[in-house]
Amino acid sequence: MVSIKDIAKQARVSISTVSYALNGSPKVTDETTARILAIAKELNYVPNAAARSLKTRETKIIGVFLTDFSGAFYGDLLQGTKEILTQKGYDLIVCSGKQSHRMLPERMIDGAIILDETFGNEQLLSYADRGHKLVVLDRELSHSNINQVLLDNKAGAMLAAEYLIEQGHRKLYVVTGPNGSYDSKQRLQAVTQVVERTAGAQLIVIEGDFNKAAGERAAERIMADSNSGLVSSAVFCFNDEMAIGMFNYLSEHHPNVKIGEQIHIIGFDNMELASYTQPRLSTIDYSKRKWGALAAEQLIKLISGDTVEHERIYVTLIKGCSVGSEK
Amino acid sequence: MVSIKDIAKQARVSISTVSYALNGSPKVTDETTARILAIAKELNYVPNAAARSLKTRETKIIGVFLTDFSGAFYGDLLQGTKEILTQKGYDLIVCSGKQSHRMLPERMIDGAIILDETFGNEQLLSYADRGHKLVVLDRELSHSNINQVLLDNKAGAMLAAEYLIEQGHRKLYVVTGPNGSYDSKQRLQAVTQVVERTAGAQLIVIEGDFNKAAGERAAERIMADSNSGLVSSAVFCFNDEMAIGMFNYLSEHHPNVKIGEQIHIIGFDNMELASYTQPRLSTIDYSKRKWGALAAEQLIKLISGDTVEHERIYVTLIKGCSVGSEK
DNA sequence: TTGTAGGCGTTATCAT
DNA sequence: ATGATAACGCCTACAA
DSSP states (O other): OOOHHHHHHHTTTTHHHHHHHHTTTTTHHHHHHHHHHHHHHHOOOOOHHHHHHHHHHHHHHHHEEEEEEGGGGGGHHOOOOOOOHHHHHOOEEEEEGGGGGGTTTTTSSSSEEEEEEOOOOOHHHHHHHOOEEEEEEESSSOOOEEEEEEOHHHHHHHHHHHHHHHOOOOOOEEOOOOTTTTHHHHHHHHHHEEEEEEEEEEHHHHHHHOHHHHHHHHHHHHHHHHHTTTSSSEEESSSHHHHHHHHHHHHHHHHSSSSSTTTEEEEEEEOOOGGGGOOOOBBOOOOHHHHHHHHHHHHHHHHHHHHOOEEOOEEEEEOOOOOOOOO | OOHHHHHHHHSSSHHHHHHHHHHTTTOHHHHHHEEEEEEEHHHHHHHHHHHHHHHOOOSSSEEEEEEEGGGTTTHHHHHHHHHHHHHTTOOEEEEEEEGGGGGGGTTTSSSSEETTSSSSSHHHHHHHHOOOOOEEESOOOOBTTEEEEEEEEEHHHHHHHHHHHHHHHOOOEOOOOOOTTTHHHHHHHHHHHHTSSTOEEEEEEEEOOSHHHHHHHHHHHHHHHHTTSSSSSEHHHHHHHHHHHHHHHHHHOOOOOOOOTTEEEEEESOOGGGGTTSOOOOOEEEEEEEHHHOOOOOOHHHHTTTTOOOEOOOOOOEEOOOOOOOO
16 A cells, blocks of 8 residues: 555655645645655555544545435435535445444544434434534434434325315324334324314324335225225325335225225325326425435534524425325 | 543553453453443443554445435345345445545445446556455456456346347337446347347337436337337337336327337336336346345455456346237 | 553644 | 654554
8 A cells, every 4th residue: 555655755755745745735845746746646646544534533424324225215315415515525425224323433424414213312312422413304302413304294294184184084094104203203293183173083093114015004904994884095104105005905905996086095205106106196295305405514514513403394295196085 | 532542541551451352352351351341331432443444454344336326226236235244244335426436445445336337447447456346236347356246138138129029029129328338238239139130120229328318208209200100119228217218208298109009118127116107017127136235245255355256147027018019 | 461662644743 | 845753543563
């Protein structure tokens, strides 16, 4: 490995002169700077990140932590994050899994964006206590080194629930996310509110986990329920993936049940796939790219020592044909 | 930041004893080791990655480089990679963009898996020359520090082309990937071979770029072509994303043209979305998870100094209803 | 069994 | 304008 020492030797100057030259300090003659740069290039010199960050105590790298890499959902978010970070002179790495949590305390990254329930709140708070800067996208956490950029879950869930009510539905199912999910809790709370203030409305909660299989199981249960009744059911799946699972189950096991007629389904996320289902899935939309970009901006501000307010990502309702009106 | 020095002070031993204890060396009494470990925990000690890797010259981190984060495609691949790496004691980071190329030469990672055309061949070769270990998934590159794990593009393209021929089609369009793409070149070569040995078959090449929009543009052009003719067209899109673009264009601008009857489409990749199109897209399938896992295994072997053979990922044909037979 | 000391490649503070 | 030198936090001979 070629180091500044080698360059110094070759250029017959001291290592400090080399360091200055490489960092473009005005303390060195343009002439010698040029000479040193030339030699560096010739020797294929590349600075060693470990040595630099040992000294500077920063890496200019930001980590985004995700629960898994099932990217369908995260692509745009990461793209948004990357654009901002690149512009600010930072690099982005994406990590997943408990193993990789070490990156933060070991100081391989200058800050982190968290969208990963496998991080415990206490864990994050203790990192923050030690001075690490964090932006959380999946929980509320109050600490001067932590900023929140959260979805407007309540607004989204209300839009969805009210839409179903408006269409005349009174028997509402919801399929939730996994137990610990902040987003899921928020959504459930909002739906409960809407149902409670609607005369004659009833709410049936089915526990899910944001995966396709949970949607299938929920569909099975709902169909078993509705065999007896005459009222059509309306289902709010707390994400699109479970809604898709429900579509799959129905088309396979109940091909004669028409979505949007006998059963009504709305999701959350507006993932790409949602616009390809037959009929088009009703869902809640928001800009994933903007979410990622905003998170990056907030994090950079935190790192720069600016004070930052928590932020919220707004959502809108997308009416597809998967929800029709109750006759 | 708490370092071994702090622990040493608190435990009234020297820093080397601390270091030995932390690394579980038998040179230290179990008793003092325990005491030191306790103090370390109490002080919330975390080793500094930069310092350690400055010394050990390794980071136990592997980088996967992707062209972009439009994950729909990469999720399974990364999952497969992660599983193997975790098992081998390595962490995985995902990088994208020219900026992040520095991770390799600056030694922030112990090796890289490349699926990113924005790396130049010369660039990769020069890294390999400097001792960096690489696995490439998107090109052929001969170097003792580089291993290839490539898709069996030729087999896949032949399966696709022969399937169209079998179904009686003779006017074949292909929509290619971007100019530099290795996969695209391989596929085109194979299709050309199949067409050349089939009497009466003609091949029309439309340049694409693996994005949805290219599929839309190609559809437009094909529809313009076919307005005059009576023969139905068969199209082999070199990836599913462009095929989806074609579906979109047709359903929007030519709702009366039936896919699988007047126009026949086959893709490549079998992405999740492909099974939701109406009609189901015919395509070429392969295990993305296995691809990623194999790449990881090969890389670890390279790093361990084992000799490794290049590997190939096998593909199969999935017959959907997007291809029917020519009457 | 424990301590001393040198070095990994940089940066940064002093002298010169 | 340049050089000598001391950190940064960790590992590891070698010495005691």
